Amino acid sequence: MDRLFALIIMLIPGFIAALGIKLMRDMVFGILQPPIPWLWLQFILGVLFFLVGLGFIAGFILHRDRKRNKVQGKFQKKERP
Numbered sequence: 001m002d003r004l005f006a007l008i009i010m011l012i013p014g015f016i017a018a019l020g021i022k023l024m025r026d027m028v029f030g031i032l033q034p035p036i037p038w039l040w041l042q043f044i045l046g047v048l049f050f051l052v053g054l055g056f057i058a059g060f061i062l063h064r065d066r067k068r069n070k071v072q073g074k075f076q077k078k079e080r081p
Contacts, residue, residue, distance in 0.1 A: 023045055025046075033056070
């Protein structure tokens with residue numbers, strides 16, 4: 001059950017990143033999506049959605065690998081004195 005919950009948590013940011021790619025692609029081809037009034041705003045929203053989705057997935061993977069000690073020394077957390 002925990003693995004299914006984790007999969008669902010990972011799919012949501014993946015869908016957000018895919019939506020960002022779609023918005024950027026539509027702007028390149030000049031297709032304006034209805035709730036967005038300008039193409040440049042659509043592109044900025046697409047970049048934002050893509051970076052948020054990708055950042056969440058990357059942070060999740062980094063956190064998991066840090067717990068399992070599978071990262072290089074420069075990515076490990078520094079211990080506080």
